[in-house]
Amino acid sequence: MRLTKGCKKVLEVLEHAHDLSSAQDIHGRMRGEDDKAPGLTTVYRSLESLVSMGLVQAVDLGDGERRYELVKPGEHHHHLVCESCRSSVHLDQCLIEELEEGIRHKYGFQIKGHILEIFGTCKGCLTK
Amino acid sequence: MRLTKGCKKVLEVLEHAHDLSSAQDIHGRMRGEDDKAPGLTTVYRSLESLVSMGLVQAVDLGDGERRYELVKPGEHHHHLVCESCRSSVHLDQCLIEELEEGIRHKYGFQIKGHILEIFGTCKGCLTK
DNA sequence: CCGCACAATAGAAATGGATTTCATTTCTAA
DNA sequence: TTAGAAATGAAATCCATTTCTATTGTGCGG
Structure with a gap:
């Protein structure tokens, strides 16, 4: 499993985020600064990879929208x-x-x- | 806030449930034994009341579907x-x-x- | 007993996050 | 360079939940 371009962009956004970010937050921020940034699908898929790689943590606040944040590899x-x-x-x-x-x-x-x-x-x- | 008919039916179903039940589970079981049992809307609203009355606990397993179960009043x-x-x-x-x-x-x-x-x-x- | 006011309800439609589909593009390795 | 694999995007779809609106039921004063 490698670090694709999409994954890297998502990581970048998460590095600059100060709080928990939803997939749509991340996508919106990417598109905000670059019209042809990866689409929402890719964001979801990237997040999935990043989570399974242990670089990103998914957080469930019970409101139906999953949030994500950077963590030290393997930690939570x-x-x-x-x-x-x-x-x-x-x-x-x-x-x-x-x-x-x-x-x-x-x-x-x-x-x-x-x-x-x-x-x-x-x-x-x-x-x- | 009183115990409406819909609430009572929902309670009945939960009493007989052995495991965590989703709103749709509950609705399906009610309709299964009675074609004109309360609709899904009523089930949702009943669950909301029952939860706020402390008779029922909502459980979030992170899979996007909320489950419910009977609890001793006020407990969880x-x-x-x-x-x-x-x-x-x-x-x-x-x-x-x-x-x-x-x-x-x-x-x-x-x-x-x-x-x-x-x-x-x-x-x-x-x-x- | 009647009728009004309000709560409860149903069913359909809307919502919204997540996922799937599939055609296309980009990578990678030979 | 080229075939096969992986990644991607846009749109379609899914599915739990919520909202909307019209209808039904209930309690209560007259």
Whole structure:
């Protein structure tokens, strides 16, 4: 699996993004600066590759629109998503990984993946 | 907010369901045994009410289709979802609630809700 | 018992993100 | 250079969900 042109453009956009970006966000931004940038299909496909390569993390906020962000290869993290300003803060550790062994013992369940996102109000919005 | 006829039928179906059910599952099952059971719209709206009343929990498995299940009023739980047989086991405690205080201190973030689902292989499928 | 006001409902159409199709273009390796 | 593979784009399609609008049902005052 190689890094195609489309993938590279998507990576570029994600490097400059400050927040979680949807496929359509990414596509829009690419088309904004270059009329013949890759189409939406390619963006979706690129994201799929990038995710399976471990360079990009897909984030599901439960609103039907998947978001993406750059991560250190193979890593992932979870978010505190502010419902007021929609900003998101990264948690500095994954709370699930520590539990894998316990869950395997207690339930005989082998963990392969997980979804974890936390919603609420961020510091800034609380003091307003 | 009262318990309409539609809500009651939805509750009935959920009582007899053994697993997580999507809105369309529920609707299909209702129509299966009664041609003039409430329409899909009503099912969606009933589920919305039931969720906000705390009688039903919405579960997001990240596949674009929301599932629902009956819970003890006001409670919720998380799942170990087997990717092989699609069965799901309930975790007997919420791992997030214990962390609320810590996260509030560390990040100044007030938690209002969260998504947490764990995927992998269940005991039965592992031994096969 | 009547009729009004409002809630509940149905079914169809609209929405919108994601995916598929397929013809075309670009790469890659020989 | 050239055949085969991979990547791409545009449009079509999918599918859960939401919205719209007209209809039905229910409770209540008269």
